Amino acid sequence: MEQAVMMALVSYSSSEDDEGETTEPPGRFLPPLPPPTTVLRMFQDREDDEGLDDRTKHGGRIRSFTHERGNWATYVYIPFQPQDEFLDLVDELLSVAAEHGVFLTKMSEFHISQSQTVVLRHHWINPFIESLKDKLHCMYRFLCIADRIKVYTNQEKTRTFLGLEVSVGSEHLLEVVSEVDQSLKEFNLQTFYEEPSFHMSLAWCVGDKAGKLEGSCLVELQKVIDRFEDSDILTRFNAEEIRCKAGNKTFCIPLL
Structure with a gap:
């Protein structure tokens, strides 16, 4: 398809000279028409795709699935807006x-997952x-x-996470997951964990650094939380x- 587009451009540029319809003075060089922006973007997209799985651009993280054009990584979650004191904690x-x-890297945003990360085709996003x-x-x-405080690893054991487990609100979160799972099933997508x-x-x-973080280290980490000023307020939210985030698009569903 790309070759056909470029051939069409060449044909269009030379056809004016063949038919003698150019308004340029005789003997003056007629520069070729520049490729349309859509064609330039087509080749730029190809270059961008080649770097999408480059681990050096993602802090060494490894994708759980291979990127393919038209596939959008999608997940459902409840956002948490931290206070400055929470970031100090x-x-x-x-x-x-x-x-x-x-040595851990702080998350760029905080949330409680209500689904696993699944792959949606672009035309499925709005129906989903x-x-x-x-x-x-x-x-x-x-x-x-x-x-x-709790330590988690992903299924592939390629990343380790330090997290705060929910002690109040789990029954409501299960209700949300139950509804989200129904939508996932409609699109033949993987549902959430059986015992989340x-x-x-x-x-x-x-x-996999779980071994280093668990045991005495985990005890010290929990003490930091328990002794931190106003931690009981900082760790609760409505x-x-x-x-739902699909690729670079975020959709919000307000609760009553």
Whole structure:
């Protein structure tokens, strides 16, 4: 297709000279027409795609699935907007982890997952969002408290996460997951874990570092949380909306 487009451009540029319809003075050089922007973007997109799985551009992270054009990584979650003091708490936790030889990177945003990351085709996105809205629009806001430090690894054991497990609100989160799962099933997508540990990831690192973070290190980390000023306030929030992120698009579903 790309070759056909370029051939068409060449044909269009030379046809004016063949038919003698150019307005340029005789003997003056007629520069070729520049390729349309759409053609330039077509080749630029190809270059961008080649770098999408480059681990050096993602902090060494490894994709759970290969990127393909038209496939959008999608997940459903409840957002958490941290106070400045909460970020100070996370910094203290990272300092303790570093003392045990584990150097973590703070998450750029905080949330509680309500689905696994799945792959949606581009034309499925809007129908999927409409399905979520249909199932979640009657749900009410609820309280969440995430105050129990815990270590997690992804299924491939290529990344380790330090998170806060939910101690209050799990029953409501299960209700949300149940509805989200119904939408996922409609599109033949993988549902959430059978026995989920609802949590908010705070920081991550490459590799399986669970062994270094658990045990005495985990005890010290929990003490940091328990002793931190106003930690009981900083680790609680109201779940007021459900969000779905598909690629670079974010959709919000407010709760009542």
